[in-house]
Amino acid sequence: MVEPSVPAERWHPITRVLFRFGFVYLGVGTAGQWLVLALLRTFGAPHEWVVATWKWWALYPLNDWVAERVFGIETALSYAETGSGDTVAHWVSTFTWLVVSVLIAAVWSVLDRRRWEYVRLHGWLRLVVRFALVASLLLYGVIKVLPSQMTFALYRLVQPFGDMSPMSVLWSQTAASEPYEIVLGCAEVAAALLLLVPVTSTAGAVLAVVALAQVFLVNLAYDVPVKIFSFHLLVLAALLLVPEARRLxxxxxxxxxxxxxxxxxxxxxxxxxxxxxGQGLLGLWLVIATVMEGWDAWHLYGNAREKSPLYGIWNVTEYSIAGQAIPALVSTEPQPASPNLASERLRRIIFDTQHGIHVQRMDDSLLSLPATVDPDGRTVTVTRDLQGQWKLADLTFERPTPERLLLVGQLAGRSVRMHLELVSLDRFRQLNRGFHWVQEAPYLL
Incomplete structure (x- = not known):
C-alpha cells in the first residue's frame, strides 16, 4: 500500500539554499559523523578504527592541504585522540567543511534549481540529527549520572587554588557535590530519551537547547576544550526547533x-x-550500550573506582637521599617543569587510584605519575609512562601503624628513605562541612 501524496510546499529560494548548505554541513559533516562514530564506539570497534574514521571524515588529506596553504601551518596535523575537541585539526576541519559545504550547496542549487521543496529530505535530516543528539546527550548524561566525568580527586584537597586552571576549578566544583552532578546528567539523559520518540522530540529538543546552552556557556567561561563540539550540539538542537517556532x-x-x-x-x-x-532498535541499543559503557567507566575511573591500598594524603616527615637527610624547606620559587626527583625533597605523596600517584613538591606544585602498589609484595612501582617502560622508582613499604608509612628503595637511580604520616581527611572543610537547613550566616571560609 502506498501513502497518498502530500501536496508539495513551495519553499522560499533562500530557504532552499540554506537547507542545501545545512544538509551538507550539519547533516553529513556534523550529525552524520557523530552518529557513525557513536555506533563504532558502542559496537566495540577498535580505537584505531574510530580515529581513522574521524581522520577521513575530517576531509584528510584536503584538511592538511588547507592547513598548510591557507593557514600557513607547517607541522603535520595530529588526528590522535587527546581528550580535546578544539585542536588545530578540529579548527581547520571545521573551516574546510564550511567551505566545502558552501561549494556543494552552490553546485546543488544550480543543478536542482527547479526543485521547490525538500520536505522528505528534511525529514531524513531531522532523523539523523535526532539520533546524533541522542548518542551525544546519552553519553555525557550517563557519565554524570554515574559520576565518571567530574570525579572527586584527593590531590585537589592540597592543591593551591591559584595553581588550578579554570577547567580544574569547574571540574572540582562539580565533583564537590555528587547530587549536583547527577542532576546535570539527568537533564541530558531526559532530553535524549524524549528525542528518541517522535511525538516527544520537540520537548526533547527544548530541554536539549537549555542543557546545551549551559554546557556551551561553561565551556567558554572555563576554557574547556570542547567548544566546537558543544556549539554544534547546540546548533543541532536548535535546528530541530526551527520548524516548530510558531507552534512553540x-x-x-x-x-x-x-x-x-x-x-x-x-x-x-x-x-x-x-x-x-529500526529507530526503536537503534534507540534501545544506544541506551543499553551507553549505560554499560558508563557503568564500566564509573567503576574504572569514576567515583566507584577501587582505591589504592595506601589510599590517603601522606605528609613526608623525614626524607633522605643516599643516607643524607634532606631538610623540609618550603620553597617559594617555582620548580623546573621537568624535575630531578633524585635530588629534591618531596612534601607529600597522594595515593588515590590503583593506577597512579600524585607527588607534591616543596613549592606545592603537583606531579601526576603512573604507579602500581602491590600490597602482597609490599612494593610501589612508579613509572614515567602509562605503559610502564620507563621506571622512575622501585620502592618497598612498611606500615607499622595505619597512620605511618616507610618507603625505601631507588628513586631516579638513587637510594631514598621516606617516613610518611597519614593526613586525616576530617580536617578538610570540603569534606567535614556537611549540609545544613538552618544557617545563621553564610559560611564562606
Missing part, C-alpha cells in the same frame, strides 16, 4: 496548538513501519 510561540502564549503533520519518510506503509522499528 503559540504554546508559550497559552494558545491551542495542533500537532504538526509530517509526511512519511518512505512511500509505503510497510516501509514506514520498518523504519519505526
Amino acid at each position: 510561540a503559540a504554546a508559550f502564549a497559552g494558545k491551542a496548538v495542533l500537532a504538526r503533520k509530517a509526511p512519511p519518510l518512505l512511500p509505503s506503509t510497510r516501509g514506514t513501519w520498518a523504519l519505526v522499528a
Whole structure:
C-alpha cells in the first residue's frame, strides 16, 4: 500500500539554499559523523578504527592541504585522540567543511534549481540529527549520572587554588557535590530519551537547547576544550526547533496548538513501519550500550573506582637521599617543569587510584605519575609512562601503624628513605562541612 501524496510546499529560494548548505554541513559533516562514530564506539570497534574514521571524515588529506596553504601551518596535523575537541585539526576541519559545504550547496542549487521543496529530505535530516543528539546527550548524561566525568580527586584537597586552571576549578566544583552532578546528567539523559520518540522530540529538543546552552556557556567561561563540539550540539538542537517556532510561540502564549503533520519518510506503509522499528532498535541499543559503557567507566575511573591500598594524603616527615637527610624547606620559587626527583625533597605523596600517584613538591606544585602498589609484595612501582617502560622508582613499604608509612628503595637511580604520616581527611572543610537547613550566616571560609 502506498501513502497518498502530500501536496508539495513551495519553499522560499533562500530557504532552499540554506537547507542545501545545512544538509551538507550539519547533516553529513556534523550529525552524520557523530552518529557513525557513536555506533563504532558502542559496537566495540577498535580505537584505531574510530580515529581513522574521524581522520577521513575530517576531509584528510584536503584538511592538511588547507592547513598548510591557507593557514600557513607547517607541522603535520595530529588526528590522535587527546581528550580535546578544539585542536588545530578540529579548527581547520571545521573551516574546510564550511567551505566545502558552501561549494556543494552552490553546485546543488544550480543543478536542482527547479526543485521547490525538500520536505522528505528534511525529514531524513531531522532523523539523523535526532539520533546524533541522542548518542551525544546519552553519553555525557550517563557519565554524570554515574559520576565518571567530574570525579572527586584527593590531590585537589592540597592543591593551591591559584595553581588550578579554570577547567580544574569547574571540574572540582562539580565533583564537590555528587547530587549536583547527577542532576546535570539527568537533564541530558531526559532530553535524549524524549528525542528518541517522535511525538516527544520537540520537548526533547527544548530541554536539549537549555542543557546545551549551559554546557556551551561553561565551556567558554572555563576554557574547556570542547567548544566546537558543544556549539554544534547546540546548533543541532536548535535546528530541530526551527520548524516548530510558531507552534512553540503559540504554546508559550497559552494558545491551542495542533500537532504538526509530517509526511512519511518512505512511500509505503510497510516501509514506514520498518523504519519505526529500526529507530526503536537503534534507540534501545544506544541506551543499553551507553549505560554499560558508563557503568564500566564509573567503576574504572569514576567515583566507584577501587582505591589504592595506601589510599590517603601522606605528609613526608623525614626524607633522605643516599643516607643524607634532606631538610623540609618550603620553597617559594617555582620548580623546573621537568624535575630531578633524585635530588629534591618531596612534601607529600597522594595515593588515590590503583593506577597512579600524585607527588607534591616543596613549592606545592603537583606531579601526576603512573604507579602500581602491590600490597602482597609490599612494593610501589612508579613509572614515567602509562605503559610502564620507563621506571622512575622501585620502592618497598612498611606500615607499622595505619597512620605511618616507610618507603625505601631507588628513586631516579638513587637510594631514598621516606617516613610518611597519614593526613586525616576530617580536617578538610570540603569534606567535614556537611549540609545544613538552618544557617545563621553564610559560611564562606
